Amino acid sequence: MSDIQRHHSDQRLSRLVIHGNMVYLAGLTADDRKQDMKGQTIEILAKIDKLLAEAGTSKSRMLTATIWVTDMRDKAKMDEAWIAWVDAKNVPARACVEARLGSPDTLVEIMVQAVK
Amino acid sequence: MSDIQRHHSDQRLSRLVIHGNMVYLAGLTADDRKQDMKGQTIEILAKIDKLLAEAGTSKSRMLTATIWVTDMRDKAKMDEAWIAWVDAKNVPARACVEARLGSPDTLVEIMVQAVK
Amino acid sequence: MSDIQRHHSDQRLSRLVIHGNMVYLAGLTADDRKQDMKGQTIEILAKIDKLLAEAGTSKSRMLTATIWVTDMRDKAKMDEAWIAWVDAKNVPARACVEARLGSPDTLVEIMVQAVK
Numbered sequence: 001m002s003d004i005q006r007h008h009s010d011q012r013l014s015r016l017v018i019h020g021n022m023v024y025l026a027g028l029t030a031d032d033r034k035q036d037m038k039g040q041t042i043e044i045l046a047k048i049d050k051l052l053a054e055a056g057t058s059k060s061r062m063l064t065a066t067i068w069v070t071d072m073r074d075k076a077k078m079d080e081a082w083i084a085w086v087d088a089k090n091v092p093a094r095a096c097v098e099a100r101l102g103s104p105d106t107l108v109e110i111m112v113q114a115v116k
Numbered sequence: 117m118s119d120i121q122r123h124h125s126d127q128r129l130s131r132l133v134i135h136g137n138m139v140y141l142a143g144l145t146a147d148d149r150k151q152d153m154k155g156q157t158i159e160i161l162a163k164i165d166k167l168l169a170e171a172g173t174s175k176s177r178m179l180t181a182t183i184w185v186t187d188m189r190d191k192a193k194m195d196e197a198w199i200a201w202v203d204a205k206n207v208p209a210r211a212c213v214e215a216r217l218g219s220p221d222t223l224v225e226i227m228v229q230a231v232k
Numbered sequence: 233m234s235d236i237q238r239h240h241s242d243q244r245l246s247r248l249v250i251h252g253n254m255v256y257l258a259g260l261t262a263d264d265r266k267q268d269m270k271g272q273t274i275e276i277l278a279k280i281d282k283l284l285a286e287a288g289t290s291k292s293r294m295l296t297a298t299i300w301v302t303d304m305r306d307k308a309k310m311d312e313a314w315i316a317w318v319d320a321k322n323v324p325a326r327a328c329v330e331a332r333l334g335s336p337d338t339l340v341e342i343m344v345q346a347v348k
Binding site: 002003004006009010011012013014015016017019022024025026027066068099100101102109111113 | 177179180181182188191195198199202204206207208209210211212213214215229231
């Protein structure tokens with residue numbers, strides 16, 4: 001068995017990669033893109049919870065997060081969901097910048113690194 | 117000798133940084149910018165192969181990849197080259213977002229982390 | 233005590249996260265946004281110096297840097313400050329792309345990973 005574990009892979013990417021005690025998630029987006037930025041963020045954060053649990057860790061052990069939003073004027077909506085979700089005593093190093101994403105109705109994408 | 121090895125450095129950046137068993141590449145772009153997004157991606161992926169080999173590893177051991185494309189509508193062209201190149205059983209955690217890059221004819225930039 | 237140390241945290245992010253010998257900084261921006269891109273970069277780099285020192289390391293031990301600029305045509309101004317600042321013999325793997333940032337007058341944001 002390889003020392004690198006890859007899960008939820010398609011032909012382009014793995015959503016979860018584990019090496020030693022390091023856990024890397026792909027840039028995750030919402031499936032239900034009719035939602036606004038807050039709704040999409042909530043859906044993504046639930047995906048992160050699930051993947052981190054699968055790796056044997058949790059949001060309290062995130063090291064970094066990179067967040068892309070399609071419209072910086074709506075960043076407060078993403079932050080509302082983010083602040084309600086994070087472990088307030090264990091927040092990661094984070095960057096949030098604006099970018100157009102994989103489809104026009106994808107409003108936010110989040111990529112995190114965590115440790116077991 | 118330092119425990120950090122840096123190769124192909126100019127005054128701003130190193131294209132290859134090695135620390136322990138971790139390998140970090142710079143954001144790489146194509147030299148021949150007359151190529152379309154697929155051609156530029158193929159050139160970049162060949163550079164990644166070469167740098168990872170120099171570090172004693174390969175594309176099969178990538179952990180993460182961040183890809184920037186200048187026009188998300190052309191993402192399929194990048195993906196065509198990407199899918200043909202990656203080790204299908206060992207794909208990294210990946211994010212792909214839109215961004216303007218270092219020169220107007222630079223259509224794609226890729227930054228990866230791998231392990232030896 | 234946790235094996236992850238987090239410093240300069242607010243409700244959303246920690247500016248400095250330390251795990252083992254790895255050091256992760258948040259995406260940092262300038263406070264004085266009346267400055268041009270060079271001035272803002274100089275202010276950010278001073279913040280990086282301070283945070284890395286607090287973690288017991290320095291700019292000579294950066295592994296990666298991601299730089300976002302709001303206008304790629306001004307990248308040379310960022311690079312001028314960057315080149316004057318980096319340890320010329322120990323430059324990190326780096327990517328620099330264009331993105332709109334947290335406020336309209338934020339012209340540059342930098343996120344680094346380093347090792348102790």
